[in-house]
Amino acid sequence: MPRAHIELGRQAVIAPVRRRTFGSFVEHLGRCVYTGLYEPGHPSANDDGFRMDVVELVGELGSTTIRYPGGDFVSGFRWEDSVGPREKRPVRRDLAWRSLESNQVGLDEFAGWLKLTGSEPMLAVNVATRGILPALDLLEYANHPSGTALSDLRIANGTPQPHDVRMWCLGNEMDGPWQTGFMTADDYGKPAARTAAAMKRADKDLELVVCGSSGSTTPTFGDWERTVLEHSYDHVDYVSCHAYYQEHDGDLGSFLASATDTDYFIDTVVASADHVGHKKRSNKKINVSFDEWNVWYLKGHQASEKMHDEWRHARDRVTSASLAQLVNVIAPIMTEPGGPAWRQTTFYPFSITSRLASGEVIRPLIEAPTYETARYGEASVVDAVATADEDRAAVFLVNRDLAQAAQVTIDVRSLGSSRITEAVTLADSDVYAKNTLARQDRVTPAANNGAALADGLLTIELPPTSWTAVALR
Ligand code: AHR
Helix, strand or coil, X not given: CCEEEEEEEEEEEEEECCHHHHEEECCCCCCCCECCCECCCCCCECCCCEEHHHHHHHHHHCCCEEEECCCHHHHHCCHHHHCCCHHHCCCEEECCCCEEECCCCCHHHHHHHHHHHCCEEEEEECCCCCCHXXXXXXXXXXXXXXXXXXXXXXXXXXXXXXXXXXXXXXXXXXXXXXXXXXXXXXXXXXXXXXXXXXXXXXXXXXXXXXXXCCCCCCCCCCHHHHHHHHHHCCCCCEEEEEEEECCCCCCHHHHHCCHHHHHHHHHHHHHHHHHHHHHCCCCCCCEEEEEEEEECCCHHHCCCHHHCCCCCCCCCCEEEEEEECCECCCCCEEECCCCCEEECCCHHHHHHHHHHCCCEEEEEEEECCEEEECCCEEEECEEXXXXXXXXXXXXXXXXXXXXXCEEEEEECHHHCCCCEEEEEEECCCCCCCCCCCCCCCCCCCEECCCCXXXXXXXXXXXXXXXXXXXXXX
């Protein structure tokens, strides 16, 4: 049985737990919006046609900021189509997903839905096929209180209060040849910078996200970030990362070590951003918005300040992230038109982590056996993330061993924890098992009853290929 030992030092702070890193993403794609969030006539629908069973699951998921309306969809989007009387809204061809968009759900309806879920909006402007003025118009419509043409139009459309959207994406995946209006880094960096500068002229407190690479294996990765930021550094606050992982050719070992790539991706983007910042002699730091991440079987269907001390590592630069996507499309929440909504397997780690993570992220020192992966080199059999505030701590663990349980001891003395309040594990003898309409609870977390804490030493057994959370007081 593999054995691992983890030291948790209360002072080894990486960064505060930021609520925005529990964001998600709603795109006009597939059944995410229509018959996902919105299904008038569904037994659980409210007067506006939104499914309250889905709203309830979104609350339980614990997602925070929600990115909208795309994704690739945004590169063909005219925001004006999506507001005003519904019967007058045009049906448009959406070239990104080759579908018809009825515009029956638009900006104001989505903002109304967000209120039901208590989430914050993160909107995208279309830099690919539109321009600065439509972006400024959308900003005025969404955020200006009243007394201008477009804010008054919003009010006339039934939304008196401004939506007060803080985070804005400047297009989406502009490096990808699949993107309508895709560009070279040089061609994108310029309009992105100008759009950002103009938007900040309207509201200097906006938080703007410039497109980074759509994956860490794209041919332009690294150079793209450098070039785009050379143009836009002074005007933007975030650079985006997108990553989807899947098992390739039966190589489950590499797939389970995908987080190695995520680390490499973030480190490289931060290095590129800092390189540009140093060249510009700028004190400003660009953060990372990891605004699309998930498992996606594409092939299959196309510190607080007081914690400073010598242990401290560079602060984490990912201050916002979005699980892509929220409902039906690569999603933690699934729905059946006219039928139920249920939790996909991926729902549980997200929801439990969102609920238990608090305070600051603590860097764990992990001693564990390693194994060789074809894609990412050596990977630790056991991986862990830990968080702690003054009262609570949590450890999130993965056992990547396909066949054997791992016995783990965790030294939590420096956290001062004295009891376990919750220990749950997500595992299944069939690693490909999922939750379906017919079997909605096929895979659910179960209490890990073997977890024990004595004299500051937590002991726990992790089943093969499993995910576990332990909450401490
Ligand atoms: O999340 C699905 C799609 O994946 C998004 O529209 C696009 O940005 C990415 O390629």
